[in-house]
Amino acid sequence: xxxxxxxxxxxxxxxxxxxxxxxxxxxxxxxxxxxxxxxxxxxxxxxxxxxxxxxxxxxxxxxxxxxxxxxxxxxxxxxxxxxxxxxxxxxxxxxxxxxxxxxxxxxxxxxxxxxxxxxxxxxxxxxxxxxxxxxxxxxxxxxxxxxxxxxxxxxxxxxxxxxxxxxxxxxxxxxxxxxxxxxxxxxxxxxxxxxxxxxxxxxxxxxxxxxxxxxxxxxxxxxxxxxxxxxxxxxxxxxxxxxxxxxxxxxxxxxxxxxxxxxxxxxxxxxxxxxxxxxxxxxxxxxxxxxxxxxxxxxxxxxxxxxxxxxxxxxxxxxxxxxxxxxxxxxxxxxxxxxxxxxxxxx
Amino acid sequence: xxxxxxxxxxxxxxxxxxxxxxxxxxxxxxxxxxxxxxxxxxxxxxxxxxxxxxxxxxxxxxxxxxxxxxxxxxxxxxxxxxxxxxxxxxxxxxxxxxxxxxxxxxxxxxxxxxxxxxxxxxxxxxxxxxxxxxxxxxxxxxxxxxxxxxxxxxxxxxxxxxxxxxxxxxxxxxxxxxxxxxxxxxxxxxxxxxxxxxxxxxxxxxxxxxxxxxxxxxxxxxxxxxxxxxxxxxxxxxxxxxxxxxxxxxxxxxxxxx
Ligand code: SF4
Ligand code: SF4
Ligand code: SF4
Numbered sequence: 254x255x256x257x258x259x260x261x262x263x264x265x266x267x268x269x270x271x272x273x274x275x276x277x278x279x280x281x282x283x284x285x286x287x288x289x290x291x292x293x294x295x296x297x298x299x300x301x302x303x304x305x306x307x308x309x310x311x312x313x314x315x316x317x318x319x320x321x322x323x324x325x326x327x328x329x330x331x332x333x334x335x336x337x338x339x340x341x342x343x344x345x346x347x348x349x350x351x352x353x354x355x356x357x358x359x360x361x362x363x364x365x366x367x368x369x370x371x372x373x374x375x376x377x378x379x380x381x382x383x384x385x386x387x388x389x390x391x392x393x394x395x396x397x398x399x400x401x402x403x404x405x406x407x408x409x410x411x412x413x414x415x416x417x418x419x420x421x422x423x424x425x426x427x428x429x430x431x432x433x434x435x436x437x438x439x440x441x442x443x444x445x446x447x448x449x450x451x452x453x454x455x456x457x458x459x460x461x462x463x464x465x466x467x468x469x470x471x472x473x474x475x476x477x478x479x480x481x482x483x484x485x486x487x488x489x490x491x492x493x494x495x496x497x498x499x500x501x502x503x504x505x506x507x508x509x510x511x512x513x514x515x516x517x518x519x520x521x522x523x524x525x526x527x528x529x530x531x532x533x534x535x536x537x538x539x540x541x542x543x544x545x546x547x548x549x550x551x552x553x554x555x556x557x558x559x560x561x562x563x564x565x566x567x568x569x570x571x572x573x574x575x576x577x578x579x580x581x582x583x584x585x586x587x588x589x590x591x592x593x594x595x596x597x598x599x600x
Numbered sequence: 601x602x603x604x605x606x607x608x609x610x611x612x613x614x615x616x617x618x619x620x621x622x623x624x625x626x627x628x629x630x631x632x633x634x635x636x637x638x639x640x641x642x643x644x645x646x647x648x649x650x651x652x653x654x655x656x657x658x659x660x661x662x663x664x665x666x667x668x669x670x671x672x673x674x675x676x677x678x679x680x681x682x683x684x685x686x687x688x689x690x691x692x693x694x695x696x697x698x699x700x701x702x703x704x705x706x707x708x709x710x711x712x713x714x715x716x717x718x719x720x721x722x723x724x725x726x727x728x729x730x731x732x733x734x735x736x737x738x739x740x741x742x743x744x745x746x747x748x749x750x751x752x753x754x755x756x757x758x759x760x761x762x763x764x765x766x767x768x769x770x771x772x773x774x775x776x777x778x779x780x781x782x783x784x785x786x787x788x789x790x791x792x793x794x795x796x797x798x799x800x801x802x803x804x805x806x807x808x809x810x811x812x813x814x815x816x817x818x819x820x821x822x823x824x825x826x827x828x829x830x831x832x833x834x835x836x837x838x839x840x841x842x843x844x845x846x847x848x849x850x851x852x853x854x855x856x857x858x
Contacts, residue, residue, distance in 0.1 A: 284778045306776045316774040490790040490818035490825070492769035494779070511753050513635035524774060529766040530816055545818065578773075580781040580790065580825050 257434035268295035279343040303387035308500035324517035337375035352500025390573030486546025493526035495575035612644035612656035616663030622688035666723035689741035694846025697725035741810035772798035791817040
């Protein structure tokens, strides 16, 4: 059985039942914005939300993470037990799920990152499908991340009078056995119904990028020396917000935290950002990306070109966070549209 | 600095033109300070102990250097110490004392001591590195104990300490704070050196820039942002000046990166 139904007033009860076995993290309100946080009372959940300040990547690659311990005068590092509480990530949007997929590819690429792997295994992902656009910054339509595809255990879709849950993994199917759920007798009908729904919902969404998905990479191939990067660089204050909030930015720095009695310590990692002055500085003081313009360009190329070369995949999932968070008003939509215009005019 | 067979590192604290608030911070360290005392011996610390000694390895200097005899005193300290740490905004960047530079010395005296029979001696506020070589900096107004401990540990194991070269925003975002610009408030975070853990924004307050401008601040970018929020040039300059006037009016030496 791949689909079950849930009455609309039973969502909280569903979450309560999950809490018996799992820690549940879900979108909750923080002032005028939203964050993913552990919920005690399911009523705290804001299921209608725009992308949270930080994406759910923080549950797979925490901002600060212990990698191991060491003792003085020894060169070996003790293995770390990565003990992760079984967790349900509840209410993730499809763009964020795609973001986790991107991270998954990177961290499972050789050499495998055991920390990420362990966390990934401990988190069950229950998505919540978007039926209307979140705001004027998201480009999920063009980036093709608007519809559920893969990377989740369960996807919840609001079909009007009730929710339909797509059970997409053995864990998802197990959770789907709960007595709260109704049967969906004709699976094929349901599948078609969902397809139709997804076709119809598109008219609620505006297409904000002037280029199409299949043109995007080509546009970037021709834009390395574009003037646009200078404009972007002039505005940028290198605060690193755009990379912290990006669901597919995964760079980190490693440091040692020595104990007060100096007998040893912990090796830890912390999120880093290619937008910061020192990121591309190497021994001897040479900085490969000294200019803010080159650092911003680098960020965009990591989303629209380098990842395509390496993984055959865009690493922008269209969540709009980088634009939403930028106090200097650097907009991904404006930047990509400006490159598109230049490229189209050049023809 | 290796701790050769129980030989403790001797640390001395000194204060110049300041409020002593940063030293006071240290008294909040409680048990952490006690842990550290396994490795160090504090020989000069006016906030807590009254004996004094000229025999020390590390001098932690708080406050700006102003008068002639302060200059002499800090030079003497430099001679005695193997390592000099500038501690707190006044010592590291001149801090709010720098605001004195908006006036001539006479004007300032008239404002402060008008009608007073015995005006105190005054001088030019300067960060410590304008007078003697500084090995390490622990920024802040006040300093943040977490960073202080981190820096001290790092210096004690011989690694030295380099404060972050990135802005407060980096630490602020990692804490998932709602950005103050989102709330139409104007924050100095983007141009201010991190290391405080985005202390103020995490409690809902703007960053005043107490840790000083970054080595490479995006001044124009920040100005554009502030202008967009309806600030006049005068108000903008004020925001920058509160802690950074010494630097903005040109220091003799740029802070050395150790
Ligand atoms: S680049 Fe911007 S829009 Fe694209 S995934 Fe990252 S934060 Fe979202
Ligand atoms: S509140 Fe201030 S420090 Fe935090 S992200 Fe916004 S501008 Fe930066
Ligand atoms: S947030 Fe700004 S003003 Fe507050 S402690 Fe940090 S640097 Fe100083």
